Amino acid sequence: MSSQLENELLVVEPGDHDMPSFVNAPVKPIPMRSVSIKNPPSYNSIKKGRRRHGSEESLTGRQASSFVPSEDSAHTHKSHRSRHSQDHTSTAARQPRPSRDRHSHHHGDGRSHTSRTSGSGVSYTSKALAQLEASTKDSSAENVLSRQYVRRATPPNARRNSFDIINDDVDIAKQPKEDERYLNSRLEVSKAETLAVKEKLARRGYVSMKVESTEAEKTSYCTVSRGIMALIIIGIIVLIALFASGIISTGSNAASNSTEASTSLPFRDVLPKGRSVRNRRLGCEIETCTSPTCACPGTRVPPYPMPIADVPQLIMLTFDNRVTDHSFEYYSDLFNGQFKNPNECPIKSTFYIAHYNTNYRLVQELYHDHHEIASHAITYDVQDWEAEIVGQREIIRNFAYIRSDQIRGFRAPNLTPGGDTMAIALQENGFEHDSSLIETGHPPKYPYTFEYRRETFCHVQPCPYENSYPNLWELPITQWRDPVSQALFGAPYEFVPSSRADAKEYFWANFRRHYDIDRAPFNLNLHTQWFDEAGYIFTALKEFIAEVLELGDVYFVTQHQAVQWMKSPIPSFNTTLWDFLDCQYEPLPEPNPCFIAESNKCTYEVDGEVLVMETCAPCPPHFPSIYNTDGTKG
Numbered sequence: 001m002s003s004q005l006e007n008e009l010l011v012v013e014p015g016d017h018d019m020p021s022f023v024n025a026p027v028k029p030i031p032m033r034s035v036s037i038k039n040p041p042s043y044n045s046i047k048k049g050r051r052r053h054g055s056e057e058s059l060t061g062r063q064a065s066s067f068v069p070s071e072d073s074a075h076t077h078k079s080h081r082s083r084h085s086q087d088h089t090s091t092a093a094r095q096p097r098p099s100r101d102r103h104s105h106h107h108g109d110g111r112s113h114t115s116r117t118s119g120s121g122v123s124y125t126s127k128a129l130a131q132l133e134a135s136t137k138d139s140s141a142e143n144v145l146s147r148q149y150v151r152r153a154t155p156p157n158a159r160r161n162s163f164d165i166i167n168d169d170v171d172i173a174k175q176p177k178e179d180e181r182y183l184n185s186r187l188e189v190s191k192a193e194t195l196a197v198k199e200k201l202a203r204r205g206y207v208s209m210k211v212e213s214t215e216a217e218k219t220s221y222c223t224v225s226r227g228i229m230a231l232i233i234i235g236i237i238v239l240i241a242l243f244a245s246g247i248i249s250t251g252s253n254a255a256s257n258s259t260e261a262s263t264s265l266p267f268r269d270v271l272p273k274g275r276s277v278r279n280r281r282l283g284c285e286i287e288t289c290t291s292p293t294c295a296c297p298g299t300r301v302p303p304y305p306m307p308i309a310d311v312p313q314l315i316m317l318t319f320d321n322r323v324t325d326h327s328f329e330y331y332s333d334l335f336n337g338q339f340k341n342p343n344e345c346p347i348k349s350t351f352y353i354a355h356y357n358t359n360y361r362l363v364q365e366l367y368h369d370h371h372e373i374a375s376h377a378i379t380y381d382v383q384d385w386e387a388e389i390v391g392q393r394e395i396i397r398n399f400a401y402i403r404s405d406q407i408r409g410f411r412a413p414n415l416t417p418g419g420d421t422m423a424i425a426l427q428e429n430g431f432e433h434d435s436s437l438i439e440t441g442h443p444p445k446y447p448y449t450f451e452y453r454r455e456t457f458c459h460v461q462p463c464p465y466e467n468s469y470p471n472l473w474e475l476p477i478t479q480w481r482d483p484v485s486q487a488l489f490g491a492p493y494e495f496v497p498s499s500r501a502d503a504k505e506y507f508w509a510n511f512r513r514h515y516d517i518d519r520a521p522f523n524l525n526l527h528t529q530w531f532d533e534a535g536y537i538f539t540a541l542k543e544f545i546a547e548v549l550e551l552g553d554v555y556f557v558t559q560h561q562a563v564q565w566m567k568s569p570i571p572s573f574n575t576t577l578w579d580f581l582d583c584q585y586e587p588l589p590e591p592n593p594c595f596i597a598e599s600n601k602c603t604y605e606v607d608g609e610v611l612v613m614e615t616c617a618p619c620p621p622h623f624p625s626i627y628n629t630d631g632t633k634g
Contacts, residue, residue: 264618266591269397270405272430277423278468284452292567293471297448298439298456300518303569310571311519313554314562315511316475317349318435318525320376320411322358323366327528330538335369339545339556345583347545347556352376352411352435355392355624360399360615365593367402370585372558374409375431378626385418386425387626393429394629399615401591405430408560411525412436415477415490419462423450427469433563435523437463438490439476441513444520447475447566459490473563477523483509493530496537503540511548521562555581591616 284296291303302311319331331349339347350372353363356379367373373396377388393407410431412418417436418425426434427450438459439445445456450469458465459479480489483505489495492510497503507524514522531538548554553572557565561581570577594616602619604611611623620631627633 265398265401267401267403267589270403272405272408274428274430275469275471277427278470280466281452281468284455289449289452291569293449294451295446295448295473295566297445297450297452297454297474299446299448300443300520302446302519303566306569306571308519310573312565312570312572312577313515313519313551314521314565315548315554315556316435316521316523316559316562317347317556318352318411318523318559319349320352320354320525320527321529322354322356323351323362324357324359325362328359328362330528330531331366333538334542334545335371339542339549341549341555341581342552343555343578343581343583345581347549348372348558348561349556350374350409350559352409353392353396354413355379355395357611358613360396360613360617361593361596361599362614363396363400364402364616367400367406368588368593370583370588372409372560373400373402373407374411374559375407376411377413380413382413382416382418384626385422386429389422389425389431390429391626391629395624398624398630399613399617401616403589408432409475410434410436416460417463420464420466423464423467423469423472427472431472433473433475433559435475435477435525435559437474437476439478441478441481441488441510443517444478444514444522445476446518446520447473447562449473473566475521475523475559475562477525478510478514478520480506480510481513482506491525493527496530496534497540500536500540500543503534503537504544507540507544508548511544515551515554557581 284294286296286299286301289296295303302308319327321327323331335346335349337346341347348371351363351366352374354376363373375389375392375396378392378395379388382388389410393404396402396407397404408431410426411434412422415436415438417434422436423434433447439456440459450464450472452468453465454463477491480492480495481487482489482495484502487495492506495506497506511522514520526541531541545556549556555577565580568580570580599614599616600619602613602615602623604613604623606623606625613619613623622628622631622634624631
């Protein structure tokens with residue numbers, strides 16, 4: 001009977017959770033291999049066979065008769081039973097022998113096969129063992145996973161304690177449906193037997209599968225690592241390209257280095273936002289570098305694509321140095337409302353304020369009269385550009401009560417620029433424009449940005465050259481020319497005309513180079529000391545202003561207004577230009593300027609020189625200086 005049982009069909013039960021996970025994998029339907037004998041086994045022979053396998057249970061006559069193999073083949077069981085009776089000396093012994101025995105099974109047709117019983121109670125056919133050994137030698141994870149571990153079907157009420165390995169091409173559809181349902185409902189294996197199977201599989205094939213999985217994981221890990229390295233290399237190449245093109249910053253912090261205003265100020269200060277310094281960019285094209293953020297250096301044509309005939313002529317009247325009671329007399333005479341632009345608004349100017357002996361009460365008054373206030377450094381011997389530029393803005397804020405974001409421009413002392421060091425300080429501290437560079441006047445140059453490298457000649461070294469400074473505007477000073485001698489000067493006050501008529505012609509000759517050629521904004525930068533040297537020059541200036549305003553398309557503007565026009569050009573015939581230069585100003589932040597009687601005249605002795613600083617703010621204990629902008633440090 002044992003031979004009959006060992007040749008019975010193997011059935012997979014995927015839902016059995018006591019099996020290893022790979023055993024529960026779906027498999028193909030498995031055909032049942034039937035055994036036929038001429039004389040069916042009796043009840044006693046089946047019972048003896050059960051005892052031989054360690055079971056005390058017996059089959060009823062009905063159950064035994066229902067388990068009758070087919071008669072297609074004959075099989076002899078006598079020798080097999082005798083060998084099993086020798087191995088199992090006691091019917092009560094349930095544990096199989098720890099050693100392995102070989103059993104020969106002879107079929108009626110002369111065929112035979114050998115089975116092997118392991119110490120764990122699992123029996124394998126010789127064909128199954130050959131498959132197991134072959135698969136164990138194979139290092140492919142697919143072959144290991146493709147093996148299906150199935151149960152051997154046993155008679156009803158018999159103890160099921162064996163597993164076998166069969167091929168995938170077995171078809172279970174050939175088995176009668178009632179046997180299939182019966183076997184699927186009755187097949188159960190104890191946990192101890194399942195553990196024994198797992199141990200057997202671990203020794204035979206399961207370990208090799210884990211090794212192969214580890215190798216696959218290593219291969220996958222290497223593939224992922226290579227992919228990550230490729231992405232990093234691509235990212236580095238892209239960053240290098242962006243850095244070379246100037247899109248990536250050179251590493252400047254782009255944050256304003258201005259100090260916060262003291263809480264003692266009667267207003268809330270607003271610091272302008274710093275901008276990034278980038279790599280130098282070459283080859284500016286006017287078709288691509290356009291308003292409102294870009295204008296090519298050295299441009300001789302108006303903002304693209306406006307015709308020159310439609311460009312309004314802008315005059316930027318500017319004054320440098322300190323504001324004193326004496327210089328303020330000239331300002332009061334010029335800006336008393338007698339000179340008005342074509343839109344009937346009074347002309348305005350830009351004042352670049354130096355520190356020493358400046359009357360900050362008058363600076364505050366000029367600001368509230370809607371003139372532009374800008375920085376002109378603290379000293380005239382600049383060593384630390386950022387400290388000079390930003391420090392003077394802080395002093396103006398502290399003692400003229402002007403917010404930091406309203407101080408937008410800078411002009412270097414003596415028109416001697418500081419190159420890239422100066423430009424970096426302006427860019428990182430949020431300044432809008434500079435007006436320190438001298439350009440030739442053949443023809444005059446339009447304002448431009450420092451985003452692209454300057455291609456024009458630098459008359460006074462050093463000029464910004466090494467980096468790109470987006471949105472930082474330069475309002476160049478065109479060289480002045482004596483109409484008689486044709487001599488060139490970097491600033492108008494470097495030449496003293498011999499008479500009032502010559503002085504007025506001096507103004508007109510240099511203005512016409514702008515108005516008649518390309519309408520580039522005319523930078524009329526002046527010092528009141530020039531008027532002191534020759535009083536008729538101031539008279540000639542007022543006559544020139546009155547006559548040039550009669551042209552109808554000439555506007556005196558601040559430099560901030562000139563930058564705004566460059567960003568959003570408006571033709572002279574467009575009535576919105578009047579609105580753009582309208583004098584309906586928004587209310588300025590308080591406090592308003594104080595009266596003379598309310599001001600404080602602060603006196604200090606610095607290096608043997610007596611310095612006076614008038615301000616509406618309280619006098620600080622020490623004279624404000626380059627590294628002590630609020631005067632609180634000793």
